[in-house]
Amino acid sequence: MPESRSSSGTMNRRSFLRKSAYAATGMAAIAASLAPLRDYDDDISLDDFLRKHYKEIEPEEMEVMLAKITQEVEHEYGVRPHVRDLKPMAGVEFVTALNLTRCIGCRKCVHACVAENNQSRNPEIQYIRVLEMPNGTFDVEQSSHDYDPETVPREGFYYMPVQCQQCRQPPCVKVCPVEATWQDADGITVIDYDWCIGCRYCEAACPYWARRFNFSKPSLSAEDINPDMAYLGNRPRPRGVVEKCHSCIQRTRAGRYPACLEACPTGARKFGNILDPNSEVSQILRDKRVFVLKEEHGTRPRFFYYFDV
Amino acid sequence: MNSGRAGVIFVVGFLVLAVTLAMDWWAFPYEISEVAPADSSAAGISTVRTSAAELVRLDGDTSMLACYSCHEADDPPELQLDADGRILMEEHSFDFELRHGASHRNENCFQCHEQSNLEMLRKVDGTLIPITEGNVLCGGCHGTTYRDWESGLHGRVSGYWNADLGPQRKEDCTACHNAHSPAFPSLKPWRAPQPFRPQRGEAGDSTEVHEDA
Ligand code: SF4
Numbered sequence: 035m036p037e038s039r040s041s042s043g044t045m046n047r048r049s050f051l052r053k054s055a056y057a058a059t060g061m062a063a064i065a066a067s068l069a070p071l072r073d074y075d076d077d078i079s080l081d082d083f084l085r086k087h088y089k090e091i092e093p094e095e096m097e098v099m100l101a102k103i104t105q106e107v108e109h110e111y112g113v114r115p116h117v118r119d120l121k122p123m124a125g126v127e128f129v130t131a132l133n134l135t136r137c138i139g140c141r142k143c144v145h146a147c148v149a150e151n152n153q154s155r156n157p158e159i160q161y162i163r164v165l166e167m168p169n170g171t172f173d174v175e176q177s178s179h180d181y182d183p184e185t186v187p188r189e190g191f192y193y194m195p196v197q198c199q200q201c202r203q204p205p206c207v208k209v210c211p212v213e214a215t216w217q218d219a220d221g222i223t224v225i226d227y228d229w230c231i232g233c234r235y236c237e238a239a240c241p242y243w244a245r246r247f248n249f250s251k252p253s254l255s256a257e258d259i260n261p262d263m264a265y266l267g268n269r270p271r272p273r274g275v276v277e278k279c280h281s282c283i284q285r286t287r288a289g290r291y292p293a294c295l296e297a298c299p300t301g302a303r304k305f306g307n308i309l310d311p312n313s314e315v316s317q318i319l320r321d322k323r324v325f326v327l328k329e330e331h332g333t334r335p336r337f338f339y340y341f342d343v
Numbered sequence: 344m345n346s347g348r349a350g351v352i353f354v355v356g357f358l359v360l361a362v363t364l365a366m367d368w369w370a371f372p373y374e375i376s377e378v379a380p381a382d383s384s385a386a387g388i389s390t391v392r393t394s395a396a397e398l399v400r401l402d403g404d405t406s407m408l409a410c411y412s413c414h415e416a417d418d419p420p421e422l423q424l425d426a427d428g429r430i431l432m433e434e435h436s437f438d439f440e441l442r443h444g445a446s447h448r449n450e451n452c453f454q455c456h457e458q459s460n461l462e463m464l465r466k467v468d469g470t471l472i473p474i475t476e477g478n479v480l481c482g483g484c485h486g487t488t489y490r491d492w493e494s495g496l497h498g499r500v501s502g503y504w505n506a507d508l509g510p511q512r513k514e515d516c517t518a519c520h521n522a523h524s525p526a527f528p529s530l531k532p533w534r535a536p537q538p539f540r541p542q543r544g545e546a547g548d549s550t551e552v553h554e555d556a
Contacts (some may be wrong), residue, residue, distance in 0.1 A: 043542070049347075056354040065360030123505075141533035145385030158537035179536060185529035289508030291501060296388045301499035301519070314495040321496075341541060343487075 046083040087213065088226045088266075096265070103269055110270070111254065115261040117269055120287035122220035128281055129221070129315040130292075131324065131338045132195060136302035139164050139186040139193030146297030147197075150215030150282060151268040152260055154252030161279035162197040162294060163243070197294075198223065198279035199245035199327060206236035206245060215276075221336050222281050224266040233276040241331050245278045281305070308336075385533055386502050394515035396475040408474055410461035419458045422451070442524035455480060455522070481516045492516070 083093070091099070100117045107115045144162045153159040165177035167189050177194070186191060204223050207215055215228035215236055237245040251273040263269040266285035282292035286305070295303040306313035315338075318324065324338035398405055406412065416422060423431040430450060432441060443449040457463040463471040467483040482489030491497035495513065503509035519527060 047513075053350070056350065060354050060357055063358050067361040067364045136527075138527065138530060140530045141535075142385045142530075145533050149383055149386040156537070162534055163536070180538070182532065182535050184531065186532045187529065286504070288503035289503045291504050293386065296501040297386055298499070299391050299519075299530065301497065301514075304496065306504045312494075314500075317494055317496055321379060342491075 052229070057080040064272050072082075082228060087229060088215075100265065103263075103265070107259070107263075109272060111256045111259050113259045113261050115259070115263045115269070117265065119282070120267070120283055122218045122222070123287065125309055127219075127221045127309050127336075128200065128286060129306065129319070129336045129338065130200070130281070131156045131304040131315050131318045131322075131340060133302045133304070133317070133342060134194060134339055135341045135343070136300040137164075137193045137195060138300055138302075139166055139181070139188075139191075140299060142297050142299055143195060143294035143303065146293045147279070148167055149258070150260055150285075150293035151280075152252075152254060152258070152263070153246075153271050153277075154248060154250075154254065154271075155258060156253050157250060159246045159248070159252070159277065161244070161246070161277075162195050164193055164195045166191050167194050194339065195294075196242055196244075196327065198281075199242050199333065199337040200281060202334035202336065203332055205239040205241065205331075205333060209235040209239040211235065218266075220287070222283060222286075223278075224283070225275075225277060225281055226266065227269070227271045227277065230275040232276065236276055236277060241320050241328050241333065242335075245276050247276050252337045299339045390499060390514050390518035391528060391530075392518060392521060394517040395477065396515050397518060399475050408462065414461055420461075422453070438525045439521075442526070443522070449484070477522065478516050481522075 072199065083166060085099075086091050086095070096119050100119060103117050104115055107117070126235040143185075144160050144164060147153070147161050148155070148159075151161065153161070153174060160276035163179050164181055165174060166188070167174070167177045169192060174194075181188070200221055200223055202217075202221070204217055207217055210216075211233060212231055213231060214231065215223060215225045219224045232247070234245075234247055237247055242333040248271055252271055256269060259270075262284050264287070267280050271277050282290075282294075286292055292303075292305055295305050303316045304318055308315055308319070310316060318340065319338065322340040322342055324340040326335045326338060393401075393403065395405075395408055397403075398408070425431050428454065429447060430441065432439070441450050449455075452458075453465070455464055457465040457471055460471065462474060464474055464477055464480045465471055466480055472480060478489070478492070482492075488497050492513075495511070498516070499514045499519065500511055502512045504511070516522075
């Protein structure tokens with residue numbers, strides 16, 4: 035091999051070999067560290083990679099994307115879904131109210147939510163966490179979420195389900211470096227799963243621990259699939275993205291109640307349009323003594339808790 | 344010479360980084376604890392019991408509502424009281440617990456049932472209504488709850504929050520409360536969430552907080 039020369043001076047054979055060895059090792063290391071990207075071949079096409087932000091997508095382009103999602107879900111699970119891109123309704127702002135006097139901590143809402151929203155079954159992703167709280171305190175540090183008595187409610191405890199509070203000042207939206215999550219006009223903070231880069235900043239920013247990360251590909255069987263899907267809602271998520279409660283967009287933006295509310299055996303959950311003075315939630319906010327969780331953070335939740343008799 | 348050393352440090356550093364990344368991805372797949380399969384019953388929206396009105400609507404077994412299949416029509420039943428003045432229930436053909444109101448305040452059959460016509464309910468103002476229209480009877484004492492129920496604040500609803508897009512379904516009082524012992528029943532809780540990380544120590548650890556508290 036001839037001696038190579040560089041502008042800085044002569045390089046002898048030994049130093050050339052040494053540097054080549056370093057370079058080769060370095061290249062191999064780069065190749066090794068990038069190799070897992072090969073796994074993404076199936077998940078991401080060039081079209082996906084070059085697409086626009088959700089807010090810039092034209093209706094015709096969205097049609098194409100929805101058709102593609104339909105195809106992918108059918109291919110993957112053998113169930114043909116009905117995927118829609120539901121927009122906020124004019125004059126509607128959603129609010130949830132939860133009556134802590136009624137809630138018995140049965141967790142039925144938790145599992146109804148999982149069934150409705152196509153969450154991964156294992157590892158298990160749940161949007162609602164029911165806290166068992168000792169009577170006489172609001173200190174969540176004293177709560178437990180894995181209580182498992184024969185029957186609930188247990189003497190001496192009350193139960194506080196926590197999920198996305200749909201804040202007016204959402205810290206999760208503020209920290210997202212790519213605007214993959216934003217607050218829509220009806221007050222629902224949504225996530226575009228295809229825009230999310232999986233940095234998990236939002237998960238760290240949320241004081242309610244509402245956001246969940248898909249560490250692995252969500253495991254769902256064909257029987258688990260709820261085929262009524264929305265783009266920003268319950269369509270199956272890829273690995274490596276964040277998800278959370280979206281107030282059942284696929285239902286609520288079509289006028290229906292969310293799944294947790296319908297499933298709750300005690301009627302503890304109330305949901306509706308706060309801009310309509312006759313809605314259940316408007317009356318609750320007028321007549322009951324409601325409070326929000328962690329008010330001191332200034333997040334201004336659209337999720338209100340109350341006690342009544 | 345200096346730049347040579349920097350190069351070595353750079354390459355070694357890079358190598359360490361790459362190896363760490365590669366090991367993270369391949370060598371140590373994290374273990375996920377097994378979970379029981381999801382319980383699809385949770386998504387159901389049925390109520391904890393069936394109201395008389397619903398039973399009639401669904402064409403169910405209404406034999407419990409046919410009082411005169413056992414009682415004589417022209418022989419109104421007399422109440423059997425014990426020494427404390429509380430009703431003795433043994434006489435009755437079907438078992439139920441009578442626990443209505445604090446201090447047994449509403450444990451007299453004929454505060455709600457009409458003595459001379461057992462298949463009718465008697466409102467506080469004396470008017471008789473069929474058993475299937477019991478909601479308004481409950482409202483006679485539980486006025487504020489009845490007001491809340493009427494506007495959807497109390498009790499279960501399903502269907503549409505937006506009346507323009509579809510109907511809302513509201514449940515009867517007795518779809519959740521047994522009129523004879525109205526406290527909402529205790530339920531077996533649905534499964535607890537999967538632990539975040541491999542569990543250490545005893546299974547009972549999670550209740551420690553409560554025992555300290
Ligand atoms: S289903 Fe209703 S009662 Fe049960 S935990 Fe959820 S909110 Fe509470």
